[in-house]
Amino acid sequence: GLPWTVLIRAAGNGSVADPADSDWVRLPGGDKKFAASYDPVSGRFYVLSNPVLPAHAATPGLTPQLIRNTATLSSSPDLVHWDVQQIFLYSPNVGYEAFQYFNFDFDGDWTASAAGSTAE
Numbered sequence: 001g002l003p004w005t006v007l008i009r010a011a012g013n014g015s016v017a018d019p020a021d022s023d024w025v026r027l028p029g030g031d032k033k034f035a036a037s038y039d040p041v042s043g044r045f046y047v048l049s050n051p052v053l054p055a056h057a058a059t060p061g062l063t064p065q066l067i068r069n070t071a072t073l074s075s076s077p078d079l080v081h082w083d084v085q086q087i088f089l090y091s092p093n094v095g096y097e098a099f100q101y102f103n104f105d106f107d108g109d110w111t112a113s114a115a116g117s118t119a120e
Helices: 110-114
Strands: 004-006 024-026 035-039 044-049 070-076 083-090
Touching: none
Parallel strands: none
Antiparallel strands: 004 024, 035 044, 044 070, 070 083
């Protein structure tokens, strides 16, 4: 019920190493299913998730993992330090509306188009 996730590290022999205490990181919406990917153009990791906004943190009868009325794009340079970049879906109706099970993919150099470039 807390916004944490764990970094799983692959060992050289195809197995995974047991996570250390420092591998647990705060991730907005990390207490629910989220989609994550690395973008080689920007050199950042991106996540679509459902963080609980402070206004909804104490909603009676709902635990944090059930609150999914906000959808955000967050990014990180290192998988440890996360910044919410944009809220892209929101409903104040926390008990009856939810956005969940996000997935995404990168298609081309979106940073050039976002900057207004017309180069293809």
